[in-house]
Amino acid sequence: MKRYGKYIKPYFGAFILGPLLMLTEVAGEIMLPKLMSMIINNGVAQRNVQYILSVGGLMILATLVMAIGGIGGAYFSVKAAVSFTSDLRADLFSKVQEFSFKNIDAYSTGSLVTRLTNDIQQVQNVLMMGLRMAMRAPGMFIGALLMAFMMNARLAVVILVVIPLLTAAIAVILKTAFPRFTAMQKKLDQLNSGIQEALTNVRVIKSFVRGSYEEKRFAGANEELKESSLDAFKVVILNMPIMMLMMNITTLGVVWFGGKQILAGSMPVGDLTAFTSYIVQILMSLMMLAMVLLQSSRALASLRRITEVLDTQISLSDEGCALPQKRVNSGSVEFKDVTFRYYKENKEAVLSHISFKVESGQVLGIIGSTGSGKTTLVQMIPRLYDTDRGQVLVDGVDVRDYSLKNLRDGVGMVLQKNVLFSGTIMENLMWGDSAASREEILAASKAAQADPFVSSFTEGYLTELGQGGVNVSGGQKQRLCIARALLKKPRILILDDSTSAVDTATEAKIRESFGTTLKGATKIIIAQRISSVIDADQILVLDEGKIVGLGSHEQLLKDCGPYQEIYYSQMDREVSA
Numbered sequence: 001m002k003r004y005g006k007y008i009k010p011y012f013g014a015f016i017l018g019p020l021l022m023l024t025e026v027a028g029e030i031m032l033p034k035l036m037s038m039i040i041n042n043g044v045a046q047r048n049v050q051y052i053l054s055v056g057g058l059m060i061l062a063t064l065v066m067a068i069g070g071i072g073g074a075y076f077s078v079k080a081a082v083s084f085t086s087d088l089r090a091d092l093f094s095k096v097q098e099f100s101f102k103n104i105d106a107y108s109t110g111s112l113v114t115r116l117t118n119d120i121q122q123v124q125n126v127l128m129m130g131l132r133m134a135m136r137a138p139g140m141f142i143g144a145l146l147m148a149f150m151m152n153a154r155l156a157v158v159i160l161v162v163i164p165l166l167t168a169a170i171a172v173i174l175k176t177a178f179p180r181f182t183a184m185q186k187k188l189d190q191l192n193s194g195i196q197e198a199l200t201n202v203r204v205i206k207s208f209v210r211g212s213y214e215e216k217r218f219a220g221a222n223e224e225l226k227e228s229s230l231d232a233f234k235v236v237i238l239n240m241p242i243m244m245l246m247m248n249i250t251t252l253g254v255v256w257f258g259g260k261q262i263l264a265g266s267m268p269v270g271d272l273t274a275f276t277s278y279i280v281q282i283l284m285s286l287m288m289l290a291m292v293l294l295q296s297s298r299a300l301a302s303l304r305r306i307t308e309v310l311d312t313q314i315s316l317s318d319e320g321c322a323l324p325q326k327r328v329n330s331g332s333v334e335f336k337d338v339t340f341r342y343y344k345e346n347k348e349a350v351l352s353h354i355s356f357k358v359e360s361g362q363v364l365g366i367i368g369s370t371g372s373g374k375t376t377l378v379q380m381i382p383r384l385y386d387t388d389r390g391q392v393l394v395d396g397v398d399v400r401d402y403s404l405k406n407l408r409d410g411v412g413m414v415l416q417k418n419v420l421f422s423g424t425i426m427e428n429l430m431w432g433d434s435a436a437s438r439e440e441i442l443a444a445s446k447a448a449q450a451d452p453f454v455s456s457f458t459e460g461y462l463t464e465l466g467q468g469g470v471n472v473s474g475g476q477k478q479r480l481c482i483a484r485a486l487l488k489k490p491r492i493l494i495l496d497d498s499t500s501a502v503d504t505a506t507e508a509k510i511r512e513s514f515g516t517t518l519k520g521a522t523k524i525i526i527a528q529r530i531s532s533v534i535d536a537d538q539i540l541v542l543d544e545g546k547i548v549g550l551g552s553h554e555q556l557l558k559d560c561g562p563y564q565e566i567y568y569s570q571m572d573r574e575v576s577a
Contacts, residue, residue, distance in 0.1 A: 004088075011083045018077035019135035024069025028062040030147060031184055033277035035059050037151075040270030054079065066177070069249040074132060081127035088306070089120045095309060100316035101384050105342070108394070109310070110193025110440045115309055118188060119302035126292070126299035133292050133424070141285035144278040151271050151278075153239050155261070158253045159282055162246055168281070169242050170290045171233055174297055180232035181298040185226040185305060193292045194221050197293075236294055247283040254279050316383055322401040328410025330360035330395050331491035331522035333381060338390035340376060351545045354390070358538065360491075363514075363523040364532025367566060368542035375416055377542070378494045381524075382411040394492070412490030414498040416526075421470030426461040428480060432487030440487060448514035449506050450481035474501035482510060486517055493518055496526045504531060530567050539563070 008015055035055050039331050041053035096112055148156045198205065198214050205214055252275055261267035290403050321512065338354040351373045357366045366374050379385050380392050383399050392399045399407055412432070420428050429441050436444075441461065445451040453476055457463040469477045478501050485493060493514070499507040511532075514523055527533050541549030543557065549560030556563040 003307075006487060007084045008080075010087070011080045013535075014076040014083070014300070015131065016143050018073050018075075018080055018131045018543075021069045021073035022132055022134075022136045023139055025066045025073065026136050026143060028066030028069070029140060029281065030143040032059060032280075033063050033274035034147065035062070036277070037270035039365070040273060042270075045268075062067065073136075075497040077128055078558065079454075080131055080206060081124050081388035084127060085120050085124040088288060089116060089122070092116055092120070092309060093139040095304070098314050099381070100314060100318075102315045102342075106312075108189065108193045110191070110196050111189040112194050112197065112309070114185065114189050115305050119185065119305050120234070121297075122299045122302040123306070126295045130292055135287050137288040137292070138286045138364065140281050141289075144281035144285065148275060148282070150279040151275055152258075152261070152267060154392040155254060155258055155267075155275060157277065158250060162250045162283075163286070163550070166243070166286050166290075167248055169246075170286075170449040173238060173242075173290070174293055177232065177294060178297040178301065180228070180235060180297055182301040184225070184228045184232045185301055187221075187228040189220045191218075191225050194218055194474075199491065212341045227327035232298075239288075243283065247280065247287075248569055249284060250279055251276060253560060283467050295360075305576040316386060316404070318403045318405075320400075321403055324398060324403045325406075326402055327406045328394055328402075328491045331520075332360045332393075332395055333358045333364075333524070334391075334393040334396070335377075335380075335521060336391040336393065337379075338380065338387050338392060340380065340385065342385075344388075349388070349545055354545075354547060356538075356540055356547065356550055358522055358524065359393060360522055361520045363525065365536035365539040366440065366524065366526045366542065367528070367533055367539060367563070371544075373545040374542055375496055378413070378496060378524055378526060381492065382408045382413060385400070394546045410491045412488045412492070413494045414478075414481045414484035414485045414496060416496040416498070418474075418477045418498070420465050420468070420472075420480060422447065422465060424459075424462050424464055425457075425480065429484050429487055430459075430466060433489070436487055441483075442516070444483045444487040445480075447486055447510070448479045449509050449513075450479040450483045475503075475506075479506075479510075480501055490521060492522045492524065494524045497528060497534060497545035504529075507532060530570055541566075 009168065022248050036057055039052050039055050042048065098187075145156070145159065145541070148159065162434055194217060200217065205211055209486075230288060248558060255272070258267060258272040258275060262269055262272060334357040335354045336437055338351055339347050340351040352379065355362075366377065368374055369532060376385065380387060381394065383392075383402075386400065394402070394407065394410070407547065421431075426441060430436055433440070443453060445454060446460075454463070465471060469480070472480070477499055480496070482498060485495075499510060501511070525533055525536065530553075533539050537552070538550060539553060539556055540547060543562055549556050549563050551559070557567060
């Protein structure tokens with residue numbers, strides 16, 4: 001837990017002041033029963049109005065001090081807790097941003113969202129409660145116990161019998177609660193993942209009329225969370241009744257034995273009133289501690305999940321890079337006997353013994369059946385994954401010798417799944433270059449054939465896009481993503497089936513524009529249509545993670561069986577169409 005000390009240090013004053021100011025409230029609460037007993041014993045019994053007024057004035061003053069201390073303690077406790085978790089949430093988000101694709105694959109999106117929101121909130125809640133009760137509960141317990149013994153040691157023995165019983169009950173409750181809260185958080189992960197998936201793909205759900213199926217699936221996950229939550233909170237529910245039972249039994253015992261002492265003349269009436277108040281304070285302080293510990297058991301389960309993310313070993317980092325200052329210049333790419341598995345334990349490789357070279361300024365087309373490893377192959381150039389064996393070279397330098405920033409700055413990639421963010425079209429395009437001028441944005445947009453449809457919008461480039469770009473078509477989304485990549489002016493441009501939703505005429509114009517907008521840059525194009533790569537300097541044919549053909553269109557059409565099969569199947573479709 002030493003790692004969390006850095007989140008306390010900036011707010012150390014608030015962490016100290018919060019509990020200390022709560023002590024003033026405790027001091028007042030301890031004084032009030034004693035002052036009340038003095039009023040009853042000396043004021044009421046002797047009908048001394050002046051005495052009642054003077055002691056009553058002290059009680060009002062004590063109440064005011066309690067109020068000031070309570071407000072101050074609550075403020076600093078909240079400030080400390082909120083600031084602590086705010087910094088923790090920021091670091092947790094930064095850690096997730098550092099994740100490689102391999103790290104991301106180890107967690108569900110729903111799980112990461114839960115850890116960044118619900119788990120952080122649980123830690124915040126227990127911190128707020130803990131700081132307020134850290135001094136209050138123990139202070140009240142010790143203070144009230146001392147006052148009870150000072151007033152009547154014989155009667156206070158009743159409390160000593162009850163305390164061990166309560167402590168044992170609390171220990172059993174805590175031991176039972178912790179694993180149940182852990183299980184509940186896992187069920188919450190599953191529910192969040194399901195919700196996110198359903199909302200992200202709502203259009204697909206509606207188009208296939210699968211709403212009822214998704215409702216049933218959600219109902220199942222929701223029911224599991226409900227049962228898990230009930231299972232956990234059953235334990236919490238037991239806490240209050242047990243405490244109240246113990247409190248009432250103890251109070252009855254005190255009143256019974258105290259009443260006998262009053263009748264015997266060995267105890268004033270006011271002292272019994274005060275003693276009863278102290279008994280309630282002692283038991284209330286134990287209840288507070290029990291609630292803090294119960295909440296802590298839930299927060300500890302959350303903290304372990306947060307720590308798991310923070311302790312995740314980043315599979316890709318700059319550590320050990322030999323040339324941290326080097327940048328991508330020419331853009332040549334070479335694969336040397338590259339083999340890759342997503343998981344080390346997998347026997348079958350996704351890519352096996354891949355070797356080829358693309359010179360600077362050349363166009364490489366990659367074609368192959370679905371699942372042949374095309375996307376995985378290009379993701380190794382900007383180090384989204386690392387090879388198991390072999391080397392990937394950019395400008396003749398192993399990609400692992402670049403800093404990740406410099407390497408990825410030199411590579412523009414339009415992913416298979418096009419992603420746009422909420423904000424304006426211009427803001428999305430400026431992801432490519434945050435300092436780009438309007439002229440540069442327009443030039444990139446025209447090159448990607450996006451300008452005509454953007455200009456047709458009422459707001460033009462200031463048109464707001466919904467989350468994920470839901471208010472533009474698939475083809476429009478692809479063209480905007482290409483424009484964004486062009487604006488980056490990369491030395492290596494990778495298009496991963498990025499024109500599949502664009503008609504062939506528009507696609508041809510986009511390819512033609514590359515000759516002027518990215519002259520000298522290396523272009524790597526993954527495509528399903530041979531027409532998309534037919535003019536490439538080289539075409540690489542993949543099948544089941546292996547290279548089965550490499551050469552120009554003419555060479556492959558002559559010598560490569562798998563390429564011939566793809567070509568003639570597409571030609572037949574075009575003829576029949």
